Amino acid sequence: MNTVDRARRRFLKEGALLAGMALGAGGVRPARAQSPQYIEKGRVTDPMTVRSAAGGSYVTDLRKDVQVNPRDGLAYGERSRFVTSMRSSDGVNSEFGGESNAYTPLQDSMGIITPAPLHYVSSHGYFPPDMHPDEYRLMIHGMVDRPLLFTLDDLMRLPSVTRIHFIECSANKTLREDKTVQETHGKTACSEWTGVPLLLLLKEAGVHNGAQWVACEAFSPDKHVMSFPMEKAMNDVLVAYGQNGEPVRPHQGYPIKLIVPGLEAITHVKWLRRIKVMDAPALSSIPHTTGQRPRLQLMAPKSVITFPSGGHQLRRPGFYEITGLAWSGSGAIRKIEVSTDGGKTWKEAQIKGQALPIAHTRFGFGWVWNGEETQLLSRCWDEKGQAQPSLAEYAKRRGLSLETAMTEAGQGYQTWKVNSDGSVHNAFVS
Ligand SMILES: Nc1nc2c(c(=O)[nH]1)N[C@H]1C(S)=C(S)[C@@H](COP(=O)(O)O)O[C@H]1N2
Numbered sequence: 001m002n003t004v005d006r007a008r009r010r011f012l013k014e015g016a017l018l019a020g021m022a023l024g025a026g027g028v029r030p031a032r033a034q035s036p037q038y039i040e041k042g043r044v045t046d047p048m049t050v051r052s053a054a055g056g057s058y059v060t061d062l063r064k065d066v067q068v069n070p071r072d073g074l075a076y077g078e079r080s081r082f083v084t085s086m087r088s089s090d091g092v093n094s095e096f097g098g099e100s101n102a103y104t105p106l107q108d109s110m111g112i113i114t115p116a117p118l119h120y121v122s123s124h125g126y127f128p129p130d131m132h133p134d135e136y137r138l139m140i141h142g143m144v145d146r147p148l149l150f151t152l153d154d155l156m157r158l159p160s161v162t163r164i165h166f167i168e169c170s171a172n173k174t175l176r177e178d179k180t181v182q183e184t185h186g187k188t189a190c191s192e193w194t195g196v197p198l199l200l201l202l203k204e205a206g207v208h209n210g211a212q213w214v215a216c217e218a219f220s221p222d223k224h225v226m227s228f229p230m231e232k233a234m235n236d237v238l239v240a241y242g243q244n245g246e247p248v249r250p251h252q253g254y255p256i257k258l259i260v261p262g263l264e265a266i267t268h269v270k271w272l273r274r275i276k277v278m279d280a281p282a283l284s285s286i287p288h289t290t291g292q293r294p295r296l297q298l299m300a301p302k303s304v305i306t307f308p309s310g311g312h313q314l315r316r317p318g319f320y321e322i323t324g325l326a327w328s329g330s331g332a333i334r335k336i337e338v339s340t341d342g343g344k345t346w347k348e349a350q351i352k353g354q355a356l357p358i359a360h361t362r363f364g365f366g367w368v369w370n371g372e373e374t375q376l377l378s379r380c381w382d383e384k385g386q387a388q389p390s391l392a393e394y395a396k397r398r399g400l401s402l403e404t405a406m407t408e409a410g411q412g413y414q415t416w417k418v419n420s421d422g423s424v425h426n427a428f429v430s
């Protein structure tokens with residue numbers, strides 16, 4: 001028996017679980033199986049007719065330089081009009097006039113890459129600066145032998161690396177009133193970043209002995225400055241110009257975003273213009289945050305079920321693949337467990353695709369919903385053996401009340417309550 005047969009057999013054996021999907025209570029009986037059809041000028045034809053009617057004309061033109069009408073969605077692809085997933089916002093930051101925060105719609109996410117137009121945005125209320133790439137300069141100075149100035153072209157000529165990393169704002173936390181996973185966890189996203197290792201630029205500049213820190217500054221009006229130790233700078237930091245196969249988007253820091261893998265997202269300076277090598281951390285220049293100290297926090301292991309999650313509606317009992325994301329600032333995710341009974345029992349989930357270091361990791365878990373009220377939650381471990389703490393564990397460790405632990409750190413296992421009517425709600429965290 002070949003693998004296809006085996007897979008088919010397994011599928012048929014498990015088919016009983018799936019039966020409820022097509023024909024179960026409330027299910028719509030599918031129409032008689034039909035061969036694929038194309039609709040042409042309002043007439044239904046079969047594919048052969050369409051092909052012969054077209055007379056093969058679409059392969060006769062060998063030119064490929066014809067201008068595309070920018071309005072027909074072909075020049076820069078648009079998604080189907082039936083796909084409506086969008087960032088949500090928590091309103092306008094009156095101090096600076098821009099939107100405060102925009103959240104990733106994780107409830108619709110697939111795989112591990114967040115499309116750039118859906119990547120969450122946190123810009124402390126500022127609109128993205130609109131700089132022509134020819135005017136861009138990156139300065140490396142301070143305790144170095146040779147202060148350097150790079151144009152964007154200079155940076156793009158250097159040996160590049162491409163890596164997939166998540167970023168997460170340390171304010172990514174569940175509030176009781178949050179309804180969807182976009183609201184509870186939408187301040188994280190994961191992209192494929194392309195850029196120059198900071199290590200390479202620092203080596204070129206020649207770092208002095210005794211230099212312990214780098215301070216990285218933006219050219220946005222807030223002059224966002226963040227410091228982190230030389231050890232990190234010489235390790236895996238990326239001066240990124242690429243995001244998911246195209247230039248970094250304006251909201252993410254065009255033309256350059258600093259990627260500091262695993263550190264809280266506030267250190268990932270957008271619109272980067274200056275890196276100063278120092279013997280002490282620079283004080284943060286953001287007056288409206290508490291960040292007057294250098295920020296070095298590696299993001300703790302975290303996981304969340306993205307389907308089903310708050311706002312989803314299960315239409316009938318039967319088989320569902322529970323799916324979600326897990327990540328850690330310290331390395332790769334090793335294990336994810338899911339509970340479908342409010343945390344009484346746990347079973348290991350399946351890692352879908354690869355578990356990459358400091359990247360969102362997709363998990364799946366086959367579940368047969370019996371139609372009764374229950375609670376779904378997940379927890380994870382990373383390759384360093386660190387566990388995602390439950391809220392109680394976290395509170396105990398820090399000597400906090402559960403409520404304070406939650407508002408302070410956004411820790412705990414996100415819990416989704418499934419009602420017997422199939423509606424799914426935020427049950428806060430366990
Ligand atoms: N220049 C600049 N960089 C910045 C910020 C900012 O306001 N200005 N916000 C920081 C914070 S708090 C976060 S969470 C991340 C968000 O990155 P994103 O908007 O690309 O998701 O950018 C960081 N880098």
Ligand SMILES: [Mo]
Pocket residue numbers: 122168169170171265266
């Ligand atoms: Mo943030």
